[in-house]
Amino acid sequence: MGYKQKEAAERLGLKxxxxxxxxxxxxxxxxVEIPKSVRLACYALCHGIADFDGEKPTETSTLAE
Structure with missing residues (x-):
């Protein structure tokens, strides 16, 4: 990911x-097995997604088109 351990931990909410x-x-x-949630969070960070608010996209979203 290119982060130092401390920065990665902070971004992922881990120690x-x-x-x-x-x-x-x-x-x-x-x-030690890396939990799926952590693997997905790492994937998101690698693709520039720093946070997700949990809301589903609306029907007018360009992703739905």
Whole structure:
């Protein structure tokens, strides 16, 4: 993503330590799976979507066309 661990943690709403676990792939010798919600949030950040308000697009939205 190009972020430092602290910045990534802040943008994702996680603790820096969790970012470290995800990067290493393990915690205390046990595999760590990145939750789907975190994977989706990373994808959104990589594509310039910094936040989502949770509202569904209206019918007049250009996405619906």
């Amino acid at each position: 820096k330590r969790m970012i470290q676990y995800y990067e290493n792939g393990n915690r205390d010798g046990k595999p």
